[in-house]
Amino acid sequence: CPAGFRRVPGDVWGWDQWSGGYNHMTESVEDCGKLCLRTVGCASFEYSAEEKRCFRNAQTIPTRDYDHPGFIFCQRTPCPEFKDAETCPGPHLAYGALSEEVDLRGGSYCLWTNGACQSALACTETDCFMPDGGLPGMKLPQGFVLW
Numbered sequence: 001c002p003a004g005f006r007r008v009p010g011d012v013w014g015w016d017q018w019s020g021g022y023n024h025m026t027e028s029v030e031d032c033g034k035l036c037l038r039t040v041g042c043a044s045f046e047y048s049a050e051e052k053r054c055f056r057n058a059q060t061i062p063t064r065d066y067d068h069p070g071f072i073f074c075q076r077t078p079c080p081e082f083k084d085a086e087t088c089p090g091p092h093l094a095y096g097a098l099s100e101e102v103d104l105r106g107g108s109y110c111l112w113t114n115g116a117c118q119s120a121l122a123c124t125e126t127d128c129f130m131p132d133g134g135l136p137g138m139k140l141p142q143g144f145v146l147w
Contacts, residue, residue: 001029001032001033001072001074002029002030002032002033002074003023003033004033004037004072004076004077004099005033005036005044005045005075005077006074006077006078007072007073007074008062008073008074008075009062009065009066009067009073010061010062010063010064010065010066010067010073011046011062011063011066011067011071011135012044012046012055012057012059012063012064012069012073013063013064013066014055015055016054016055016056017055017056017057017058018039018042018056022053023053024053024054024055024056024080025052025053025054026052026054027052028049028052029047029049029072031054032045032047032054032056032074033045033074034077035054036074037057039056041058042056042057042058042076043057043058043059043060043075043076043120044056044057044059044060044062044074044075044076045057045073045074046068046071046072046073046074047071047074048070048071048072049072050070051070053071055071057076057147060075060076060078060120062075076120078120079110079111079117079118079120080116080117080118081117081137082110082117083117084117085112085117085134087117088110088111088112088117089110089125090110090111090112090117090121098108111129
């Protein structure tokens with residue numbers, strides 16, 4: 001997987017979630033990663049080097065724990081791997097706040113709170129969701145996302 005992503009075993013059922021198509025192609029896994037990084041809400045992708053197919057996903061966590069044959073699953077670098085506030089890509093929120101108005105444009109973020117980079121957050125122009133499954137400590141069933 002390219003920089004900014006890590007390889008994990010898995011699969012998200014279906015094809016490219018933005019084009020809806022099976023024939024979404026890129027020349028390389030690096031190009032697929034760049035496309036994901038430029039796509040608002042893209043949290044992972046699957047790539048077939050043989051077929052040159054690139055399937056972008058809103059989910060970071062696979063819905064199945066095994067690879068689709070011929071594909072690799074690449075998830076965005078998890079937020080806790082960013083160790084300080086300066087490298088955590090997103091807003092800084094006061095710990096314990098139940099809600100806070102945060103001005104975000106479309107894109108992918110992490111939340112810095114309680115002294116740690118936590119909770120991936122992806123935003124479109126009208127909505128946000130947490131592709132890693134929710135807030136720290138939440139255990140949602142596999143395949144579920146907190147909107």
